[in-house]
């Protein structure tokens with residue numbers, strides 16, 4: 001066999017192979033990945049004791065990840081995923097939607113221009129009581145207090161347990177206990193609990209003119225650039241642990257109404273905060289998000305979204321921070337799809 005016919009044979013086989021793979025993909029159950037991000041900063045080391053590296057992506061890594069989605073996957077809007085889930089539309093193979101929780105100002109300032117560059121639609125869920133305020137999220141305030149305090153120990157108000165703050169590991173453990181203590185609390189009671197811990201540890205974060213969260217004008221800009229804006233509650237509790245029904249309803253409906261009043265459009269999408277404690281949703285919260293008027297709700301439960309999934313309880317994938325891990329995990333999630 002001469003070189004020419006050999007290479008022809010090679011090409012023929014390659015085409016056949018790709019057709020078989022394509023066919024296999026069509027018969028496999030399709031699915032969508034909803035990626036979850038929080039903060040995207042030029043330098044993630046800035047404010048590391050406040051926001052935390054666990055939820056911060058470097059802008060350079062985020063840019064590479066969006067490039068991977070645009071080139072190797074199929075970026076889709078949240079609404080496309082919902083039509084697919086409801087049986088009203090199909091999705092391209094390896095469909096990926098991109099979402100952001102909490103409402104950090106860097107979402108508009110750093111992440112959005114990158115999304116725009118690659119033509120990727122986003123969904124942004126804001127913690128409504130923080131919009132336009134100098135306050136970082138309560139979990140960030142606690143993180144700062146526990147990591148920077150000079151006190152040797154902390155006594156939990158819930159059970160009187162004394163937590164050593166001797167080293168980094170001990171501080172992290174005490175911080176998790178404080179998260180559990182505050183996660184069921186909303187509004188003024190939450191603020192009081194955070195304030196008491198800041199006072200006990202004599203370490204309160206001072207924004208000094210820095211604003212971490214979006215203001216309303218920035219939220220409006222996200223919408224004007226074609227992205228989805230949704231609610232992440234008013235005060236970021238674990239809503240499954242909010243005992244008082246009126247408090248829970250308030251977190252769901254007031255946050256929705258406030259965004260609607262500011263943006264002049266209907267808010268249909270919700271993201272469950274998950275500061276700590278498990279689970280973060282229940283049959284009760286699903287019913288209440290439905291009666292509040294939401295059409296979709298995303299969780300932090302790991303997995304792809306399949307056709308027929310409950311739109312008020314959608315799984316997501318937490319976006320890894322490193323590029324190699326990002327490609328590997330996303331590829332693995334779609335294995336056989």
Ligand SMILES: [Zn+2]
Nearest residue numbers: 101102273274
């Ligand atoms: Zn959150």
